[in-house]
Amino acid sequence: MNELVISSAASLGAAVAAGQVSAEEVTRAHLDQITEAEPQVNAFLHVATEEALAQARAVDARRAAGEQLGPLAGVPLALKDVLTWTKAPTTCGSKMLEGWVPPYDATVTRRLVDAGIVIVGKTNLDEFAMGSSTENSAYGPTRNPWDTDRVPGGSGGGSAAALAAFEAPLAIGTDTGGSIRQPASVTGTVGIKPTYGGVSRYGLVAMASSLDQVGPCARSVLDAALLHEVIAGHDPMDSTSIDQPVPAVVDAARHADVSGMRIGVVRELGGAGYAPGVERRFREAVELLTRLGADVVEVSCPTFAHALPAYYLIQPSECSSNLARFDAMRYGLRVGDDGTTSAEEVMARTREAGFGDEVKRRIILGTYALSSGYYDAYYGSAQKVRTLIIEDFNRAWADCDVLVSPTTPTTAFRIGERTDDPVAMYQADLCTLPASLAGNAAASFPVGLAPEDGLPVGLQVMAPPLADDRLYRVGGALEAALAEEWGGPLWRQLPELEGVA
Structure with a gap:
């Protein structure tokens, strides 16, 4: 495998800036890897070959003209296909x-381009970001590079799989209920959900507007921090964007130290129903944080147990409202219009043909929850639970700097294993939902492989709003300690895909 595709984003950016390698060479190496890996992985819905090479040449021209480049200029990136790009x-x-x-x-797209980052394509996802396995895509499932019979998580499985298959060193995901963190966990990569409002949602196709958040995905903590710094910051085009300085995430990643940090293990997010390997690696990670100087305590957040039902009322309700715009009248698919068919019939036929089963399921559930006579009983009650979850977090922040849990209860499950059981599928997001409902910063970091199946396990770290830098302190410290123990980063242990040199 070409050494360029297994290098970190930070090292590639430094090499391009120093003239040791051209951005075009780096981009071509990754495009070649995409060509080799895609038949096994299906991480991309669109590969922008010519546009990526044009972006790379523009970076090389800027360097040749003596311009000082940013730390990620010339580095390839995979963009989740829910963000607009002309x-x-x-x-x-x-x-x-x-x-x-x-x-x-x-x-976010504009900030990437302005930073000289090379967008190599758009990645696969569960339709309209609704799912936990990337099996709901209308364009076929994405497969996990660790074991191509298994899912890469969802909804952002394409972005996570692209990282794990060395098709790009950076990716952008979106996280509504865990769609960055859960794929990161099951692919052995790093996924960050910034504080809600910390990264602009302008140009993100809305699914659940009070929950959706764009975030960085990478194979290393520093690479994620560098990308976070590029995409974060206030945007007047987004009414929910926070007008506050971006937390010092890069400095936290470079000087990661948990000495003196108070870390809370959430009692309600552990134990029953977890795969033995997940539980084992989680406990080992917590013990390692203790050895690194953190003060680890157990905390109780009782209402976290109700996050799953609350989320699956709030998210479908907002989804029902947002997806009403896809009505065959303004843009997008239009089915059954022969000049005599009524608008209502065209709309019904279009939505029947255009939406998949999971999207229809959530629209129906959300529409019912918002309907007259049921709004207060369902949607209103779920919002009250959301408030109680926020209050549980606030009590925990009074005693802890961060909270930790497993990211997901199991390792990657087999493709098709849960497609006929939506409730079992939703359980994959059990641990990630509280932070989404509260709007906190949260992340998943790889902490090893489960002994029973050799698949990655992730540790979830949650931090208060606008304390995103604490995520990188914990993740960076863990990464350094584990790399010393393993003799290198976890992603260096990835098995090569069959047929990929």
């Missing part, structure tokens, strides 16, 4: 938007 289709993994090329860039 150079490629934005489908959201749905037939409803097949072939749609947006007329504007998302703020």
Whole structure:
């Protein structure tokens, strides 16, 4: 395998800036890897070969002209196909938007391009980001590079799998209920959900507006921090964007130290129903944090036990409202219009053909929860539970700097294993939902392989709003200690895909 594709984003950016390698060489190496790996992985919905090479040449021209480049200039990145980019289709993994090329860039996309980061393509996802396995995509499932018979998590499985398959050293994901963290956990990568409002949502196709958050994905903690710094910050185009300085995430990653930190283990997010290997690696990670100088205590957050039902009322309700715009009248798919069919019939036929089963399931559930006579009983009650979860977090922050739990109760499950059991599928997000409902910063960091199946396990770290730097302190300290123990980072242990040199 080409050494360039297994290098960190930080080292590639430094090499490009120093003229040791060209951005075009780096980009071509990753495009070649995409060509080799995609038949096994299906991480990408669109590979922007010519546009990526043009971006890379522009970076090389800037360096040749003597311009000082940013730390990630010339580094390839995989963009989740729920963020708009005028150079490629934005489908959201749905037939409803097949072939749609947006007329504007998302703020995150624009910031990536301005930083000289090379977008190599758009990644696969569960349709409209609804799912925990990337099996709900209208364009086929993505497969986990650790074991291609297994899922890469969801909804952002394409971005996580692209990292694990060395198709890109950086990726962008979105996290509504765990769609960055859960894929990171089961692919052995790093996934960060910033504080809600910390990264602009302008140009992100909305699914659940009070929950959706864009965030960085990478193979190392420092790479994620460098990307976080690029995409974060206030944006007047997003009414929910926080007008506060970006936390010092890069400095925290470079000087990671948990000495004196008070770390809370959430009692309600551990134990029953967890795979033995997940529980074992989690306990080992907690013990390691103690050896690194952290003060580890157990905390109780009783209402976290109700996060799953609350989320699966709030998210479908907002989804029902947001997806009402896909009505066959303004843009997107239009089915059954022969000039005589009523608008209502065209709309019904279009939504039947354009939406997959999981999207329909959530629209129906959300519409019911918002309907007259049921709003207070369902949606209103779920919002009250959300408030109680926030209060539990606030009590915990009074005693702890961060909270930890397993990221997901199991390692990657087999493709098709849960497709007929939505409740079992939703259980994959059991640990990630409280932080999403509260809007806190949260992350998943790899902490080893489960002994029973040799698949990755992630540690979830949760921090108070606008304390995103604490995530990187913990993740960076763990990464350094574990790399010393393993003789290198976890992703160096990835098995090579069959047929990929």
